Amino acid sequence: MRLVRAFGKENILICTSNKEKKNTLKNIAKKLNIKIFFGEDLNIFKRLIDASKKHNIDHIVRVTGDNPLTDTETLKKMIKFYSNNKIDFMYTSSLFPGLKSEIISVKALKKCYSLSIDPNSSEYLTYFFLRKNLFKLKCFKEKRISNKEKKLSITIDQKSDFIKLKNLIKKNKSNIYITRKNIIKNLKVKKNKINNIKKIPIKTKYYDARLKTDPKNFRYINLEEFYL
16 A cells, blocks of 8 residues: 555556465455456566566566565665666665565666576575676675664564564554655564575575586675665
């Protein structure tokens, strides 16, 4: 509903796995009067490409389901910048988990898909695109409201995260349109620094984000190179 309010129902598409409970999601789409697409389960590349083909889409704003409070004001700025520049993949650095979004050219998405070694690892889509030699990338740097943001997260990975989200919205008088400023004000800081990762492995037991063009000794993505 936050996205519908900010961008209009005609611009929203639920793009999900064909293994999801279709009746529940169809009812949500019907209630909000928005489009819905059921595609590949693990291969997110193909799911997005198939959805773009069906709905005649050239560019995709990707908002994942675990980011329920995506910051729409920052996203509007990103879309404006993206629209005025030739970019393959646009992302953010200064927003904390749960607020972020990405913008992707479908043409670049197809290229990334064709070069991927394991398309079924494309849940980690961002990792595949972080190649300056192959894609025109842009990290949109939003100004931080507070240094507190470095230790915050509102992404939904576990039941405890969902409870935290419910409590946050409740504090905001059950208003799901809570602003980033109020999220920061009401969200408790985690004891450990969760947003201080400097490099990530390109392959683990959980995913393989390598491309066919990667050097043989390529083992890690240095995030400082892409986010700072």
